[in-house]
Amino acid sequence: MAILIDATKRVLVQGITGREGLARTRLMASYGTQVVAGVTPGKGGQTIEGIPVYDTVGEAWEQSGPIDISVLFIPAPLVKSAALESIAAGIKLLVIVPDRVPIYDVLEIADAAQRAGALFVGPNTLGVLSPGQGVLGMMGGRAASAREWFFPGPVGISSRSGGITTSMAYYLAQAGIGASTLVHVGGDPIVGLPHPAVMRLFEQDPATKAIVMFGEIGTSQEEQVADLIEAGALTKPVIAYIGGKSARSGTRFSHAGAIIEGGRGTHEGKVARLRDAGATVVDAFNNIPAATRDVLARIGALEPKGAVS
Structure with a gap:
């Protein structure tokens, strides 16, 4: 699925x-x-x-x-x-x-x-891609690269950055971990399917066993994901990385929706909120594959292709 x-x-x-x-x-x-x-x-x-x-x-x-x-x-x-x-x-x-x-x-x-x-x-948005099934938009750039970079697996990917959507899937694949679907939610302040809505879809998808999320400063999308976890509406484990640690108030970070105003939407606040809710939050982008492997192993969802050789 x-x-x-x-x-x-x-x-x-x-x-x-x-x-x-x-x-x-x-x-x-x-x-x-x-x-x-x-x-x-x-x-x-x-x-x-x-x-x-x-x-x-x-x-x-x-x-x-x-x-x-x-x-x-x-x-x-x-x-x-x-x-x-x-x-x-x-x-x-x-x-x-x-x-x-x-x-x-x-x-x-x-x-x-x-x-x-x-x-x-x-x-x-760059769009959506389900490895081996279909792509909407421009994810992967070319069909040949999309086939080479991504393969099916148990991890759903949701990201506020198009480039990081593909980067996360690529580095997970290099670590032997496939993806169910890649979703770039979009970089604007208001988007149709923000992180919480995507999480609800992944929660209902039997092929998705864990979710990797790239968040940013600005908006309350990541805090709302924490709310879902605490409410029991999101039971699948979440591995998250939040960009924008060095951004100052009033400074836009990369995307139109990634801006801190009046102390809201800060990196520190998002990290603390997600950790308090039980998500695994990594401090460095390159820690995502190892953290994801650990989570999949813990829940018994590390598929043979992703097994340690």
């Missing part, structure tokens, strides 16, 4: 004829993702990589059949209208790749998604 993407999901690409849309469609299709249609207004009737292109999401649904997921490669000012179009058509998961989406647009998308029972990842 996996969360969000697997081989059965039917995927639409909005903005498929653009440079990014075309390049990432090649990645997704080559990796095995079931990309069934693309949409670019005014470009309907074309075929991209063997995938039919339509003018509207409604037309794509009517001609290609029901669609589970839409991946958006749309200029930021147009993201809201494209997202609302997909939600109105009945698509239940959106992956919003672009950054610089206006925050009020994100709030409107979130409201529409909630009313429709839909979910969205991002904005400002």
